[in-house]
Amino acid sequence: MKKIADKVLKQKHLIRKVNIKRILLSLTFFLSQQTITVPLSFAAAGMQTKFGSITIENLQPGITYNTRELVNMPLIVKNTGDGKLVVKIETVPPKPDSPGLIKAGCEVIPDPSWVKFSKDELEIAPGGSEGTDILITIPDDDKYLGKRYQVDISLTQVNRGFIGIGLLANLRFSVAYRRQTKEEADLRKKVEEFGTFDFELLPKKQVLENVPLGKEIDIEKDFKTSLKISNPNDVEFLYYMDLVTFRDVDMLLPGGFEELPRELIILKEKDVKVPENTVKKVKLGLKIPNEEKYKNKKFAFCVRGTVAGAPVELSQISRFIITTKE
Structure with a gap:
């Protein structure tokens, strides 16, 4: 011994x-x-x-x-x-x-x-x-x-x-957070038959500076950027979108940053269908209270996209790095 x-x-x-x-x-x-x-x-x-x-x-x-x-x-x-x-x-x-x-x-x-x-x-x-x-x-x-x-x-x-x-x-x-539907069960069969597939969640990393407090922010409208799913396959796929912590996906939180509480992130679409060979935008927003604890801070959060019905979970992560106004 x-x-x-x-x-x-x-x-x-x-x-x-x-x-x-x-x-x-x-x-x-x-x-x-x-x-x-x-x-x-x-x-x-x-x-x-x-x-x-x-x-x-x-x-x-x-x-x-x-x-x-x-x-x-x-x-x-x-x-x-x-x-x-x-x-x-x-x-x-x-x-x-x-x-x-x-x-x-x-x-x-x-x-x-x-x-x-x-x-x-x-x-x-x-x-x-x-x-x-x-x-x-x-x-x-x-x-x-x-x-x-x-x-x-x-x-x-x-x-x-x-x-x-x-x-x-x-x-x-x-x-899973909910039961799969009949449509999703059918998608699983389609995924298994399709064999090889891929997709991207873009951007991989996005920096948003001086995010205002006390009002709802639309990422695309207010910061001229957006979260997108790219489906390069020759068939339509359904993607699940959810919010995860850096720990959930085995990633390190950037130094000096805190996780932004999930309740302050507005993910307006959780199930997104993307036609074949198409890039589709996903609506994303923020609503951070105008409180002292959120002023002049550094926050980060992750959005995950997952192929519905995949026998192996095929996920992509988009990281958002933000700073808030004083």
């Missing part, structure tokens, strides 16, 4: 973070109750995996999702030892005061049985790899709409006398 601990300490000096924006993937593993951010994979007593912490957005109640199909991320475990490895896979609720859970703005999953595995035990030959699909089913109940949950996945060796030594991964997911 001491050798393993020494190895962990040496690894800390080689740490680097990996951020895959499309699926909001960061790799975080746990050993002996200690959080470790790791390069690309981490080994514990002959066990190695690249699955760490994954976040999936906008799941619908009553539907079963497979992480392999959603984000091309099954749980794969490699045996780096010289003998057969048996790994037990289980879901466990995270601790309510876990820093990672709190930072991600998640609640503890109400029932770990929402997450199941195609195989809950893997037998792996020396030098080989085996995997399992991770299946997520949120109960068909509206009370879960708009929630964010975390469940931990425990990988434990159950042979060679190493019981209790293993890895702990995180799975985080959000439930």
Whole structure:
């Protein structure tokens, strides 16, 4: 055990973070109750995996999702030892005061049985790899709409006398804020059939200086700029628009700036249809009270656009950096 601990300490000096924006993937593993951010994979007593912490957005109640199909991320475990490895896979609720859970703005999953595995035990030959699909089913109940949950996945060796030594991964997911309509279900089928698609939310970053207080501001009319969705595909798509924090999308808030409260941002369209090969404007406004706490301040906020019906959440972010008048 001491050798393993020494190895962990040496690894800390080689740490680097990996951020895959499309699926909001960061790799975080746990050993002996200690959080470790790791390069690309981490080994514990002959066990190695690249699955760490994954976040999936906008799941619908009553539907079963497979992480392999959603984000091309099954749980794969490699045996780096010289003998057969048996790994037990289980879901466990995270601790309510876990820093990672709190930072991600998640609640503890109400029932770990929402997450199941195609195989809950893997037998792996020396030098080989085996995997399992991770299946997520949120109960068909509206009370879960708009929630964010975390469940931990425990990988434990159950042979060679190493019981209790293993890895702990995180799975985080959000439930859509409303039920999908029949039209959106049809769009999902169209998206799956279409295969490859793309879009842009423009501008990526917009600076608005000396925003007046005490009245409603129209971004396009008052600042001669606008939020736009560009659909370069040969078919019409529906896009969801919502307001998110920098933390929600794993981005750093600019130094010296504060998050602008969401209730001061006016997003006039939340469901936007954009015809094929078209750029469409999205109406956006601000109404910041004429109060001392908002005067001569630096604020920032993010708008997110998401393709409706996409099997993998395809999102784009537009950042707005603003200063207010005295």
